[in-house]
Amino acid sequence: QVQLVESGGGVVQPGGSLRLSCAASGFTFSSYGIHWVRQAPGKGLEWVAFINYDGSNQYYADSVKGRFTISRDNSKNTLYLQMNSLRAEDTAVYYCAKDPRSGYIYGTYSDSWGQGTLVTVS
Amino acid sequence: DIQMTQSPSSLSASVGDRVTITCRASQGIANYLAWYQQKPGKLPKLLIYAASTLQSGVPSRFSGSGSGTDFTLTISSLQPEDVATYYCQKYNTAPLTFGGGTKVEIK
Numbered sequence: 300q301v302q303l304v305e306s307g308g309g310v311v312q313p314g315g316s317l318r319l320s321c322a323a324s325g326f327t328f329s330s331y332g333i334h335w336v337r338q339a340p341g342k343g344l345e346w347v348a349f350i351n352y353d354g355s356n357q358y359y360a361d362s363v364k365g366r367f368t369i370s371r372d373n374s375k376n377t378l379y380l381q382m383n384s385l386r387a388e389d390t391a392v393y394y395c396a397k398d399p400r401s402g403y404i405y406g407t408y409s410d411s412w413g414q415g416t417l418v419t420v421s
Numbered sequence: 422d423i424q425m426t427q428s429p430s431s432l433s434a435s436v437g438d439r440v441t442i443t444c445r446a447s448q449g450i451a452n453y454l455a456w457y458q459q460k461p462g463k464l465p466k467l468l469i470y471a472a473s474t475l476q477s478g479v480p481s482r483f484s485g486s487g488s489g490t491d492f493t494l495t496i497s498s499l500q501p502e503d504v505a506t507y508y509c510q511k512y513n514t515a516p517l518t519f520g521g522g523t524k525v526e527i528k
Contacts, residue, residue, distance in 0.1 A: 334517070336465075343522040344457070344465060344508050349515065358515035361422065394464070407512040408455035410476070412464045 301325045301411040303395050308416030315385050319416060321378040321395030329353070329373040332398040334409055335380050337391035337418075345391070348380065349398070349406030356404050363389075385420045392417050423448045425511055427520035433528045440496040442523045444509035449489045453513035456485055456494045459522075460505045468507075469494065501527055 307319040321333065335347040348369040349358045357369050368381040378395055393416055396409035424447040434440050444454065452472035457465040467476045469485040472492055482497040496503055504527055509520040 336519075343506070344459070344510075344519045346510070346517045346519060349517065358517075360516050396465075399470075406515060406517055407453075408467060408470050408510055408517075409465070410467050414464070 301397060303397065303411060303413030305393060305395055305413045305416035308393065308418045310419045310421060311385055313386060313420055315420070316381070316383045317385065317418060319380040319382065319393055319395075319418070321380075321413060323376045323378065323395075323397070326397070327401075328376040330401045332400070332403060332406055333371065333378045334396045334398060334406060335369060335378075336394045336396050336409065336412075337389075338394070338415075339388075339391040342391075347393070350378070351404050351406075352402055358406060382418070385418075387420050390418060390420050422516055423450065423511060423513075423518060425509055425518050425520040427507075427509060427523050429523060430521065431524040431526070433526045434499050435528045436499055436501060438499045440499050440503075440525060442494040442507055442525075444487075444492040444494070444520050446490045446492075446511055450511045450513040452488050453511055454485075454487070454492050455510045455512060456483075457508045457510065458503075458505045459508065465508065496525075499525070499527070 302324045304322045332351045350369045366384045397411040399410040454472045456469040459465045473485045506522045
């Protein structure tokens with residue numbers, strides 16, 4: 300069964316950097332795009348970024364464009380989110396979530412979610 | 422960018438009631454819409470995609486409809502386990518924006 304395990308969250312000062320990881324198992328990682336979605340404490344879901352199955356296409360929310368970079372290493376079944384120039388408003392639980400479409404360039408929706416990792420910018 | 426607006430932001434209904442949640446896109450998105458359920462303290466769960474296709478394992482009391490700019494999620498007979506916040510998400514093009522959510526409670 301699909302398993303997604305995020306790591307790398309923590310407390311960071313404004314302007315600082317952090318790299319999140321998402322280890323995947325239970326499916327053919329190199330065939331599926333993956334999203335990052337975040338949820339600020341007590342708030343709704345916010346889509347952050349998507350990378351397609353082979354890493355050739357990335358898409359970002361306007362709120363993180365130019366500061367965050369999504370990448371993947373298919374040899375390690377791992378997704379990353381490099382977060383630079385962090386702001387207080389980036390404080391949230393960050394989820395990685397699998398896209399259900401195999402071999403697709405564009406992101407769609409998410410059918411499996413990790414447990415999330417908390418990032419606190421303070 | 423296309424904005425997604427859900428209404429109401431919260432509702433309270435009795436067990437057995439028919440509940441309808443609306444999601445409106447600021448521009449047409451065809452049927453590229455998904456609905457999620459997030460129970461308190463839990464992960465989001467995919468309910469519906471392509472506006473009206475029920476995800477495997479989701480109870481048939483959930484249904485979705487709409488196309489273009491106006492979409493609805495209907496719970497035909499509200500159950501206690503349906504207490505949750507419901508989100509729509511568009512996916513025609515990036516950014517893949519979520520609606521603000523609708524919190525459903527039992528009266």
